[in-house]
Amino acid sequence: MNVLKKTGYLLGLPLILIAFWVIYTSVTTNFFIPEPATLVERFFSIWFAERFLSDVVPSVVRLLAGLVLSIVIGVSVGVVIGYVRWIRWLFEPLFEFIRAVPSTILIPVLLLLIGINDAMKITLIVFSCVWPILLNTVAGVTSIDEVQQNTARVIGLKGFERMRYLVLPAASPQIMAGIRQSLAVALILMVVSEMFASTDGIGHWTINFQNRVAIPEMWSGVLLLGIIGVALSAVFQMIQKRTLAWYEGLKENQND
Incomplete structure (x- = not known):
């Protein structure tokens, strides 16, 4: 039931x-709202019959590459900054300043420095997505319970073992929260970068259809992006449930 x-x-x-x-x-x-049957027909004919390998796959690869790099950089740097107090004091104001810079304003700069290629689009995604992950990681590392830290010290956890069995598990709820925030940001920036600086991809063809007043085709691109967003969220929730199973069980016990 x-x-x-x-x-x-x-x-x-x-x-x-x-x-x-x-x-x-x-x-x-x-004219601007197509019939469902027309939209579905355009959706499959465009994105699966014509442009799956040439546009859908490259877009998804850029999106995933940007997310993976953001997670690796954000968690690695965040753990170091959260773990070493003087590094945190030194860099935290700078990180807060850089995070406040709108990512889309960097498109002209990255075009000049890198050019119109996949590296530029992935760099743009990483620049925006890394901050929620990094700052949440720092917050997670710095908020580890003092009792847990003393227990780890007593049983002799040091170096890699301390990081594996204490720091990362304790900070993982906030790390996952940062990653969740980055999912939507990554999808948005993938589309924006393809709209303004690309010759392929879902974003490029969606804006191209809009400029040509091909309304069903344009809406089919919007539909595809929505499906990709839902799929990303579903996969993330599955990973989160497996990764934080201990945390969810702890919350349930506390509620009881």
Whole structure:
């Protein structure tokens, strides 16, 4: 019964919106809102029959490459900064300043420095996505419970073992929160970079369709981006549940 209820909550609103969409397009002819059947046909014919390998795959590869690099850099640097107090005092104001710079304003700079290529797009994604991960990692490392630290010291945890069994597990809830924030940012910047500085990709063709007033085609790109976002979120939630199973169990016990 719980499964049926969760499924109902999950699919209820999308089904209502689709029903409203079908009814609306059946009683009116709005040029800017295509019929569901037309949109679905364009979606599969464009993004799976014509442009899957040439545009969809490169976009997803850039997105994932940017996210992976952001996670590696953010967690590594964040652990060092959080663990070493004088480094944190030295660099924290600089990081806060850089984080405040809008990422899209860097597109002209990166175009001049790197050029119109995949490296520029991945660099833009990394520059924006690394900060939520890095700052959440620092916060997680610096907020480790003092009792846990004393216990690790008593049992002789040092170096790599201390990092593996104390620091990373204790900071992992906040690290995962930072990664979750970065997912949406990465998708947005993938699209923006392809709109302004690319000859391929989902963002490039979505804006191209809009400029050509190809409305169903444009909406098919929006639909694809939404599906990619939902898929990223679903995969992340699966990983989070496995990674933080101990943490979720601890919260449940505290609630009980």
